[in-house]
Amino acid sequence: MPCPVQSDPPIAPRGEALRPGLYIVATPIGNLGDMTMRAIDTLSRCDAVACEDTRVTGKLLKHLGISKPLWRYDDHAEAKASVQIAQECGAKAIALVSDAGTPLVSDPGYRLVREARELGHYVTTTPGACAAIAGLTLSGLPNDRFLFAGFLPPKDKARRDMLTELATVPASLIFYESGPRLVKSLEAIDEVLPNREIAVAREITKLHEECRRGMGAGLVAWYEANPPKGEIVLMVGPPPEEEFAGDSDALLREALATMKTSQAAAHVAKLTGLERKDLYTRAMELKG
Template identity: 40%
Template sequence: MPGTLYLVATPIGNLDDMPPRVAATFGAADFIAAEDTRVTLRLLNHLGLKKPMVSYYEHALHHGEAILQRIEAGENCALCSDAGMPCISDPGEQIVKEAHARGIKVVPVPAASACVTALAASGQPTARFVFEGFLPVPKRERRERLDFLQKETRTMIFYEAPHKLRGTLDDLAVTFGTDRSVSLCRELTKLHEEIKKTTLGEAVAFYRENDPRGEYVLVLAGADPARLAEETAPTLEEAVAAARTLQAGGMPPSAAAKQAAAGTPFSKGQIYKELIK
């Protein structure tokens, strides 16, 4: 009978946040699949546990097949990342995908996740959000991704390492404007935890003079729907031109004006008046 794949969340910084179920699952597992065995070893030492471990980090995912075979043979595996919920912006997601395809039982053992923790404390809108993780490193791919997000109205969450923070803030400011609200959350739950709500322009200026320290979660406000509608709405001239095109196709002026007015800030009467001039 196959074993179970447990997805075990670990503290994102403060070991006092360790839920009892996490420690119990590690203790009961036959082996542990870790993003980095060195990091997980320190955690196991803290818990007073000794367990066989295998790494599944991004450049060793060929180990994923061996992990799945051991579970299929009846062993229970506790899969964990360096911090937080595994498989979120983490190569473990591929192992979970394969586990479902093979009919292996997957059981989450949840705890803190840096993205949700930062969102809750950010002061940004929380009802609707999108998690973007780390932006692509290649310039072309990064530019395409940011261009795609320009009209995003939901709150956006990004991860960033300290040595790349300045460049990322510059790119965000160029894309979304220096007045866009952003919360910079660093070293969450740790001794030097800091949550700072500001604007992209002010963040760029601050880190031009100060060195980034620690791992960051950036929580960026989405575009204002009303402002976005104004920026993307056609002009009166464009709406009238659309009506003229419809009229040239055989549509009566009144019907052409009505159709061209749909989805614009202009009334049928305004367009019709210009149309019959």
């Protein structure tokens, strides 16, 4: 079903009631100072808050001086609760939050968004903290392309199978991980994706934030000696570019038969991964 066009402003002017609908609200992943002004305004004016853990969200709202009805919405209650909450969005402004970070990112919520949209209700988002993106910015790994793959499976074979499936993806890989499982995941990455640079970001935005980058064996040794605690973002660099071992001159001559010099150089660079500038110089030599 096509998403209805929404031309109204995402948030009503201050002092006015929020429009009925679903408000996806990001919360801090650690540092409470990362709560946005818009998120606070939305939570203060909504009719109710759908959340994973009422205790966690209750503490956040208490810190913000906000009191709202809290509705449980987690993995166990998602299917049934999605329908009920989506129906409420027709008459009430309902905020959806996760325990930390952006809702729906490895958290329940997509069914609720689909249900609300299928009913024709207003749906908007209040962006904010996201551990996956924050970890990537800390890592120093290539970030022009990345794939977020959620949590690695807990069982060894399933973990290796998933890594094998992702081995040829030409992008940095991002996973969420827990402290007790980190070493096993690092060992699996070192086995299935050898010679890949790995980064481990831990306790992001908190007092003991750290990000370590290195090869698998070295990180395994470090975390065996220093068992990690806290929430972890585990990242793997893209596969290394293979050096071209073919005849680039032959490719250039073929391309020059139908293309301009610059076009031929760009075409062969795309095929081989070689530097376009060097190929352009060589193409000029071949033409001469």
